Amino acid sequence: MTIKTRFAPSPTGYLHVGSLRTALYSYLFAKKHNGVFLIRIEDTDRERYVEGSVEALIHVLNKVGLTYDEGPVLQDGHLTEKGDYGPYTQSKRLEIYQQYAQQLLEQGSAYRCFCSKERLEKLRSDQQLAKLPTKYDRTCVGLDSKEIQTRLDKQEPFVIRLMIPEGETTFKDEIRGMITIQNSEIDDQVLLKTDGFPTYHLAVVIDDHLMGITHVIRAEEWISSAPKHVLLYKLFGFPLPSFAHLPLILNPDKSKLSKRQGDVAVEDYLKKGYLPEALINFVALLGFNPSGDREIYRMAELIDSFDLTRVNKSGAVFDLTKLNWMNKQYIRSIEPKRLMDLAAPFFDETLNFSLDQKERILEVEKERLTTLQDLSPQTHVYHTIPEFDKELLIWKKADQQDALHHLQQLEMTFRNADEHIFTDRALIEDLIKKYIEVNQYQNGNVLWPLRVALSGQAQSAGPFELVWVLGKKESMKRVQQAIEKILS
């Protein structure tokens, strides 16, 4: 049997990093076993629907490299879908749910409930006051068929509730083992709402079955409603899939990761210049470890080593400092072309750099970046040298005369150097190092004033790199300006 997993978000806005990890694990598991991974949109709550979030979801999944075999896709800006088990959007499957709800009704496994929201709210608050468990009191179970018919005729709104049988429900969680709960603890769950839409519980069971899902991988918050789903599988006569409930991703205070305490949207991290590769790597290791001392895993390696039984049971704090470290690692080591693709949006377009310049700037600056967003302020130096005080040109172990001397000498050295030298970082370094060695100067005496003359900054890329990016003409110009600054 082919393994089939799914990621089933509700279109309520952005993609949460917790959801990203859920999607990732489902993806990894499916790919590891040469299985199928699909996306399904769970939009059964019309009130929470956010326009455009399906499109946004597709974009993000594409960006981070989570490819899926079935589900909604964007074609020329239009939403369509691929796969043989559609529709993959629950609001387009209403009749299916209604049909199955009807079946349950006929089986006597479900019943119509005409209770008003007001009555239910009062019931709940009374129970809370009496410190009783809050459960529906089954008032409508006693309704005889004649009364039901007259209320139906009067078009009274109703819901369909699951009739929880007596006994206990047990299921195996692939990560935690056996979980048992007394059925008396379970409320008679609403399956079909007054508006004819199913609730999550009904829809998820039917769709997972109809779409052939073999492994239900989702977050831990679903664990307490899993018994309802197991009951439904049994009532429908569906074979039970495997369940795996993933530990939560936590705020630093150990509560469920939420807004307020930082960014939770994958889009936000991408916008800030975190690489998709780094995000995936980081989030993958939050709750999973292939065993070993490695930290860096690319997607293919994650697929290769993924194992549900090695997923942790306890929640993991989202540690931004470690993400930062990992992002730095990726910026340094990723293929230059890929880095340029990712970094392109972070260049200030008004500076009009050529592609060649951008490549050099990126090559030089990537050593010092934590996120790609950090690139933006650094690029300005290559366009216009910032204002700076001439004192800055003086190295801590030298004086103004010394700085002036070296700058004048370097200016001359540059002037006499062949043009082609300036196209090669190593040659530039040779040129300057030779000047230092021949005269037995200290590096700092020469390199500090040169670097400041070129960057105008106390902290910047190295002087060889700066010359390489700026080119002969601009480098000489900046050195000359520094000389004038000292003389003035």
Next chain:
RNA sequence: GGCCUCAUCGUCUAACGGUUAGGACAGCAGGUUCUCAUCCUGUAAAUCGGGGUUCGAUUCCCCGUGGGGUCACCA
């Protein structure tokens, strides 16, 4: 509060029932370097508590404690 669930350095984690409890990030102290960023070396830092089982528990069992999740016509 009921139910479910979890528990190794600050954080992410490793450890067939037998290890000086390992690694990574962050921290601290040095070193390399013209600056920042790197890089290198070193250092501190953990098995929640109590009972069992066992020759031997981080590991298995029980109880406690603590954390988290969930208790909607939201997912």
